[in-house]
Amino acid sequence: MSTKRDYYEILGVAKGSSADDIKKAYRKVAMQFHPDRNPGDKAAEEKFKEAAEAYEVLSDADKRARYDRYGHAGVSGNGRGNGPNMEDIFSQFGDIFGDDLFGSFFGGGRRGGGGSRSRGVRGSNLRVKIKLNYEEIAKGVQKNIKVKKYVTCNTCTGSGAKDKSSVQTCSTCGGSGQVRKVTSTFLGQMQTVTTCPTCNGEGSTITAKCSVCKGEGRVYGEETVTIDIPAGVQEGMQLSVGGRGNAGERGGAAGDLIILIEEEQHPELHRDGLNVAFELHISFADAVFGMNAEVPTIDGKAKIKIPPGTQSGKIFRLKGKGFPGVNSYEKGDQLIHVNVWTPQHVTPEEKAILEKLGDSPNFQPKPDKNERSFFDKVREMFS
Template sequence: MAKRDYYDILGVAKGASAEEIKKGYRKMAIKYHPDKNPGDKESEEHFKEAAEAYEVLSSPEKRQRYDQFGHAANAHSASGGGYGGGNMNMEDIFSQFGDIFGGGSPFEGFFGGGGQSRNGGRRVTKGTNLRIKVRLTLEEIANGAEKKIKVNKQVLCNTCDGTGAKDKSSFQTCKTCGGAGAVRRVTNTILGQMQTTSTCPTCNGEGSIITSKCSVCHGDGVVRGEETITINIPAGVSEGMQLSMSGKGNAAPRGGIPGDLIILVEEIEHETLKRDGNNVIYDLHISFIDAALGTSVEIPTIDGKAKIKIDPGTQGGRILRLKNKGVPEVNSYQRGDQLVHINVWTPKALSREERDLLEKLQNSPNFKPNPGKNEKNFFERMKEYFE
């Protein structure tokens, strides 16, 4: 029998948007869902047909080939030219397209069921997340760091291996849900009979009852403990940035999924360097004599000490740039610069001899604000006085 057009199956036009295709599939899937039509083979086939159509039309590449070749495109699927639609079972459909309905089971997610994570029909609990602060120096931020931190948290109980039971014989299949972890109810509505799914109230979705609890964790499967965790901090992080380590949070009861560890970065203020984005700023103070004559000075950087040259006649407020001496960007080869702000320092207290010397220079035209003129005479006169 010839296959129906995928657009017709979902009830949308050929030029439909991705959102319209998604809505069309949702509408058909709800209409023909097995939970709404128990035992109806025809509805089940329509349900699979809608899933096949959505699988192709939701993919831009597959949709393009289907629009060009139709169902004939699948004749080339072995060589990679087709789109692979068809031959989907119910498990494939639920696993691939369950997010369309917002829950582990598409139908229960639409009609108010769990939305809970499930494994084999049973509820899978997740441990809570933990938040910690890590204080880093500017050098650690620039180069990356490895930190070993002791974290107080919930850990699996060693006595029962996290099961919460005294021993294996302490587990009993829940009689209410038969081990499924969920119960189904059929209600009559104006739309007909509707079957809904909810967490089993007896076993709380576990699928089993513990008849004899562990004496250490009292059935929880977790206890308070301490774990030393190694944290690798990438270079370039900044104040307030959050990093996440999956599965390093609190352990979950009875074999559930551990929570995550959230790491909040806190910068330790440097004594002499100030961070500005990926750049580093350093305030350099020099005397007006060094500014006039020029000199070489040693300054701190993230990578250690560095010697820089101050040109003769350097003015206060000038900024020197040291390329690639700043902080790198996270997960990037790019790095900021170090900016050296020149501040010309003026002495507040002078000896009599120093005052006499400066008074002799005070009326010199080279000591008047007139940049760029008579520099040669200025240096000659400075040499004369200091000799």
């Protein structure tokens, strides 16, 4: 069960708020708890990070849709684990507030290494499919999967440079990643801040490229990723593992790994939301005299008692034997639908016995007035 606060509550907006309203709300909260305005205040710093994590999800239409449907489980994984780091936040911060406003309030450009802009180009997201059986879905599971993707170059550790001496501070911007220009207008002097055209905002230039990655800082390879899948996921649900997609270029942040859930069909059970259903076929004699039956469940076998006189279509319920809800204490049931098997071929002797039984008043149909209708049973199944 996740202990994270609701993202809409963090930003102080309603669930149906527009993208503009969410952006405005984030600006307000981020300005309030910005570390430069609250030096040494750890609580404010945590709220600043919390707001950035909420905005990262709610500003992305795909992530927001998954969050609205599945809660934190739909957008969480064990990649970054605690949401975006401070470098990611400040990189995002400049895009939200604008470089001029950011600099005028806090005395600098976006933070990165030594006050410079974030280095490199962010890697792209990856999508993979994972097939789970009913037991894995019911209990949750940890999966180790091999993903073919761009990984950080080990030779240059992602810098793209041949060696440390090949990385030079940009002479145009002095390592800030930005250039400032002061112009005179009829209102007085106006200062503008733009991305440095020489280093593209990275604050440094490479004089000799790495021979392995050719200056990209990444190579195509394979990585084993460990994924914690919560209990109760469903077919078509997507989970996001932050920072485990393609590595970025020249030290840029990695993309996310999107996990698409597929369900492996059970040979005997059928899923219906949180409930699981089983068709139990019994003989006419068993329906008359009653019996003890063993039925399959998600996690093994269970014994149930079929009372004498059970009618075909009777539904028995095993409480709590279904699937759990994602991020909730709700749990479904197992529904056992009884079907009385009618023989298709009988011997002459059996036919004679059945004809004799058919004349008995006890074997004539007598609908029970207290018996619920078919529609009542269906309503119960889905209640």
